[in-house]
Amino acid sequence: MSAFWIVLLSVCAGTVLSSVLACLPGLHVYNVMGAMVLGILALEGGTHAIPPDVYLPAMTGMIVGWSMLNTIPAVLLGTPDESAMFTVLPGQKYLMAGRGFEGTMITAVGGLAGAFFLVCVMAPLAPRYLPVSQQVLKGHMHWVLWVIITFMLMSEWPKGGNRGPAGWAKFFDAWKTLIAGLITFLLAGLLGFILLTRSPVGHEVAFQNIMPAFVGLFAIPWCLLNMISAANVPPQRTAKSLAINGDVILRSVWSGGLGGGIAAYFPIVTGGVGGMLAGHATAQRDERIFIMGQGVSKFIYYVGAFMLLFVPGLNLTRGGGAWMIKTLYTPLGWADYYLVLGSIAVASGIAFLMMEPLTKLTLKFIDRFNYRHVSTVALAIIIFMVVAVTGWIGLFIAVVATGIGLLPVLFGSRRLNCLGILLLPIACNMSGFGETITGWLRLT
Amino acid sequence: MTENKQALPGHETQSSEMNCPSCGRFVGAVSKCPYCGAKVEKRMSLVATRWAAVLLATIGLFLLWLMAVKRDVPVVRLSDVQPTMNFAQIRVEGTVKTDARPFRTGTGMSFNFTDGTGSIIVFVSKKQMDAMTEQNLIPKAGDQVSFIGGLNVSDDQLSMRLLSVKDFRLTRAVAESVRLGDITEALKGTSVTLAGKVTRLEPPPEGSNRPYALHIRDDSGEQVVNFWQSEYEQIENPDALPGAFVRLRVSVATYQKQLQLKLGSARDLEILDGPPAAPAPVLSPAQKAAETYRKTTPPVSRDFSRGRASDAPALAPADITADRKGHTVRVRGRVTSVTPPKAGTKQPFAVMLRDGDASLRVTYWSSTDEFIADKPVPGAVFEMEGVVDVYRDRPQLMVESGYKVRQIEAAPAPAEAPAPVAVSAITAADKGQIRTVEGTLGAPRDLGKGTAYTLTDESGSLDLVLWHSTVPAEVRDALAEGQTVAATGVIGEYENQLQLKANPGESVRPLR
Numbered sequence: 038m039s040a041f042w043i044v045l046l047s048v049c050a051g052t053v054l055s056s057v058l059a060c061l062p063g064l065h066v067y068n069v070m071g072a073m074v075l076g077i078l079a080l081e082g083g084t085h086a087i088p089p090d091v092y093l094p095a096m097t098g099m100i101v102g103w104s105m106l107n108t109i110p111a112v113l114l115g116t117p118d119e120s121a122m123f124t125v126l127p128g129q130k131y132l133m134a135g136r137g138f139e140g141t142m143i144t145a146v147g148g149l150a151g152a153f154f155l156v157c158v159m160a161p162l163a164p165r166y167l168p169v170s171q172q173v174l175k176g177h178m179h180w181v182l183w184v185i186i187t188f189m190l191m192s193e194w195p196k197g198g199n200r201g202p203a204g205w206a207k208f209f210d211a212w213k214t215l216i217a218g219l220i221t222f223l224l225a226g227l228l229g230f231i232l233l234t235r236s237p238v239g240h241e242v243a244f245q246n247i248m249p250a251f252v253g254l255f256a257i258p259w260c261l262l263n264m265i266s267a268a269n270v271p272p273q274r275t276a277k278s279l280a281i282n283g284d285v286i287l288r289s290v291w292s293g294g295l296g297g298g299i300a301a302y303f304p305i306v307t308g309g310v311g312g313m314l315a316g317h318a319t320a321q322r323d324e325r326i327f328i329m330g331q332g333v334s335k336f337i338y339y340v341g342a343f344m345l346l347f348v349p350g351l352n353l354t355r356g357g358g359a360w361m362i363k364t365l366y367t368p369l370g371w372a373d374y375y376l377v378l379g380s381i382a383v384a385s386g387i388a389f390l391m392m393e394p395l396t397k398l399t400l401k402f403i404d405r406f407n408y409r410h411v412s413t414v415a416l417a418i419i420i421f422m423v424v425a426v427t428g429w430i431g432l433f434i435a436v437v438a439t440g441i442g443l444l445p446v447l448f449g450s451r452r453l454n455c456l457g458i459l460l461l462p463i464a465c466n467m468s469g470f471g472e473t474i475t476g477w478l479r480l481t
Numbered sequence: 482m483t484e485n486k487q488a489l490p491g492h493e494t495q496s497s498e499m500n501c502p503s504c505g506r507f508v509g510a511v512s513k514c515p516y517c518g519a520k521v522e523k524r525m526s527l528v529a530t531r532w533a534a535v536l537l538a539t540i541g542l543f544l545l546w547l548m549a550v551k552r553d554v555p556v557v558r559l560s561d562v563q564p565t566m567n568f569a570q571i572r573v574e575g576t577v578k579t580d581a582r583p584f585r586t587g588t589g590m591s592f593n594f595t596d597g598t599g600s601i602i603v604f605v606s607k608k609q610m611d612a613m614t615e616q617n618l619i620p621k622a623g624d625q626v627s628f629i630g631g632l633n634v635s636d637d638q639l640s641m642r643l644l645s646v647k648d649f650r651l652t653r654a655v656a657e658s659v660r661l662g663d664i665t666e667a668l669k670g671t672s673v674t675l676a677g678k679v680t681r682l683e684p685p686p687e688g689s690n691r692p693y694a695l696h697i698r699d700d701s702g703e704q705v706v707n708f709w710q711s712e713y714e715q716i717e718n719p720d721a722l723p724g725a726f727v728r729l730r731v732s733v734a735t736y737q738k739q740l741q742l743k744l745g746s747a748r749d750l751e752i753l754d755g756p757p758a759a760p761a762p763v764l765s766p767a768q769k770a771a772e773t774y775r776k777t778t779p780p781v782s783r784d785f786s787r788g789r790a791s792d793a794p795a796l797a798p799a800d801i802t803a804d805r806k807g808h809t810v811r812v813r814g815r816v817t818s819v820t821p822p823k824a825g826t827k828q829p830f831a832v833m834l835r836d837g838d839a840s841l842r843v844t845y846w847s848s849t850d851e852f853i854a855d856k857p858v859p860g861a862v863f864e865m866e867g868v869v870d871v872y873r874d875r876p877q878l879m880v881e882s883g884y885k886v887r888q889i890e891a892a893p894a895p896a897e898a899p900a901p902v903a904v905s906a907i908t909a910a911d912k913g914q915i916r917t918v919e920g921t922l923g924a925p926r927d928l929g930k931g932t933a934y935t936l937t938d939e940s941g942s943l944d945l946v947l948w949h950s951t952v953p954a955e956v957r958d959a960l961a962e963g964q965t966v967a968a969t970g971v972i973g974e975y976e977n978q979l980q981l982k983a984n985p986g987e988s989v990r991p992l993r
Contacts, residue, residue, distance in 0.1 A: 235549035243569030364564035370868035371807025440537030479643030
């Protein structure tokens with residue numbers, strides 16, 4: 038079989054697999070890819086070794102499929118990942134109004150627009166301009182991170198304290214959510230220092246040592262909350278058209294592309310943080326732009342970050358997918374770049390076409406099964422994944438992280454504060470005083 | 482208590498606490514309505530969950546911290562390192578293979594380490610380097626070390642980043658006590674202990690980059706020990722050195738075909754109260770052990786070429802054309818020049834590879850250079866793998882991994898320089914011929930890509946040109962105005978003036 042057909046079949050298989058897996062709430066594509074990496078390494082050197090021509094396009098398809106179809110559980114089942122920011126509230130509003138199908142499809146159109154933007158606009162420019170900008174910016178990343186952290190913490194506004202008599206009670210009411218946000222950021226940061234300096238996860242699977250914490254911070258709290266206070270989903274309607282137009286798409290690409298681009302390019306910054314920065318920068322107020330922009334942002338964040346590894350002359354490692362590929366393969370030259378771009382384009386088309394049937398299938402599923410039971414099954418799958426890859430110690434880390442991840446959900450502060458797990462230790466390390474802090478914590 | 486308001490259309494099926502009692506909108510788990518600000522009463526379960534979460538987070542984090550602090554970091558053999566161990570914090574124990582070398586950028590240093598089963602490059606941050614300098618922990622070849630580091634495993638690179646200086650345990654290699662007259666090239670690459678009387682301390686000339694020269698003598702002979710300004714500043718009483726008896730530990734190297742003794746740290750220098758006892762010329766057990774160590778065959782490095790279906794095709798420089806842009810290829814050729822980036826710039830290294838009449842420009846970044854075990858030098862044969870690119874309409878090779886730069890054949894020893902001739906004896910008929918001239922250097926003149934000096938002897942003067950791409954920086958930096966040198970090069974002509982173009986390598990040698 039020629040290389041063309043091998044690549045095409047691999048990208049199709051990867052996309053279809055991840056599209057189906059994306060509908061499972063709480064399961065992150067990087068967990069599945071991590072398990073695949075283990076399998077590829079186990080087969081390495083034997084007669085059944087998997088060549089890069091198979092796993093590179095397959096993994097590209099998996100990231101593309103997941104970044105587009107993960108919208109389904111995020112909107113319909115309320116289990117967003119760390120890149121979601123605004124999707125959940127507007128998405129849930131669509132769901133509660135019986136328009137969950139429309140909400141997911143609008144996000145999918147955003148993903149498709151993101152794919153066009155990435156392949157047709159970013160890809161031709163990246164090899165020429167990104168290596169230069171990387172040379173200029175790489176000495177400044179530490180203070181950029183601190184500025185982002187400062188903006189993230191300071192831009193959270195008080196959600197109470199505007200009624201009632203003046204006094205400590207009113208002050209506390211105003212500051213309750215802000216304090217919860219700050220505590221979340223600091224606790225997550227402390228957890229990050231422990232995991233990045235003396236991770237209790239076994240060294241044999243150290244490449245997944247942050248995974249249990251991420252699962253605990255983002256996936257488990259949502260499952261738990263749904264199990265405790267699940268809302269009944271009203272009957273859902275499907276639609277043959279979407280309430281969007283070219284203007285909405287262009288404005289979504291502008292805001293989402295900026296947010297996703299920031300997240301993909303800067304280290305540790307995730308789609309949620311990028312979306313927040315872009316949201317403030319572009320000041321788009323239309324709810325549809327929020328939802329579609331998130332589709333664009335999520336696509337650029339996950340797929341764009343992965344693509345950066347293959348940009349000739351840049352080879353920037355950003356995001357979990359790129360780090361995992363790097364343990365298997367070192368991209369070299371334009372052939373790999375074209376391979377990945379082609380895979381992205383093909384996978385985007387397939388993933389978008391799968392969006393409608395899988396959304397309808399999921400709607401049927403949640404109509405038939407109890408929302409709490411779905412969340413319970415999702416939680417069981419997540420726990421199984423954590424234990425299978427990182428053992429019981431990983432589960433313990435996930436439990437601790439769950440405690441931190443529940444704080445913003447229950448106190449009404451931003452879930453983005455959980456990203457302190459990476460932002461705080463990495464910013465300290467890049468600024469040169471990380472070791473001083475780990476020394477205070479007696480970790481080094 | 483607020484009276485429950487009628488739920489809005491579409492929200493009828495929700496339990497009452499999911500909707501705002503004031504405006505009837507769906508509010509989910511929040512306790513204050515984001516639309517109207519009304520307080521939303523929740524059942525006990527959510528309130529309890531909040532405090533349970535706070536409790537879980539703090540107690541769990543404390544337990545995790547205790548676990549991390551009390552846990553022993555596992556000792557891992559380098560042969561057991563797998564790609565799934567990327568980011569792992571492990572302890573390794575073994576021997577330092579090469580002296581620690583600071584980065585050109587001043588951001589830290591690196592050294593190569595082996596535990597007998599494999600070898601790895603270890604990166605040390607600037608802050609850690611400063612702390613290690615202060616504690617005399619800078620690793621030198623042969624030292625035994627044990628430390629904790631963070632692993633970085635990628636497809637073809639394996640490296641570690643030192644986690645903490647506090648956990649860095651170092652046992653200095655046994656340094657043989659040798660008499661000054663017994664130091665030969667056989668000791669190259671080792672550390673030795675010397676003792677003797679300082680006859681002279683020669684500071685570097687004003688404005689030059691040369692090191693200090695400490696002349697010491699014992700019964701068997703005299704040697705010069707070199708060290709830099711930073712070490713000089715650390716010596717407690719440098720004024721007491723001339724005439725004093727000293728004991729010092731130095732590393733033996735060669736520079737410009739001559740033995741060089743380098744003092745790595747001021748802590749390795751001890752001023753004695755009186756004459757030291759002369760070391761026995763016979764080999765001690767420690768010396769024998771050190772001898773055995775020197776003869777040990779270095780372990781075969783691990784193969785990190787996983788994941789590649791096949792090696793990139795091997796081509797000659799003549800086969801590299803613009804049509805191959807984007808292709809990954811291996812090219813073998815003799816290095817004709819090496820141009821490092823100019824100080825303060827982010828330029829790449831540029832190496833010219835030649836095979837027959839064809840030559841190819843190869844470039845790589847400083848970050849890649851740090852991983853190259855044997856640095857390219859003019860005259861050596863190298864094989865390099867990279868991606869073909871086009872620069873100013875000419876094909877060039879961009880190397881992206883230091884592990885893809887391999888020395889195939891070391892640079893041949895330079896041919897015996899011809900006997901010195903007087904400047905006045907050089908005529909236009911000598912153009913293209915190799916000549917050696919002994920003379921005094923005039924003021925240096927910057928040529929952009931090179932430096933020119935006026936070389937004067939008793940019979941006349943001519944220009945000596947040193948191109949940066951062929952003459953190593955160590956050679957160029959050792960030259961200063963007023964110095965007497967022997968220069969070997971090719972006679973050329975520029976603007977009707979004869980000039981001596983210094984040969985590649987160590988072609989200009991200070992005489993006094």
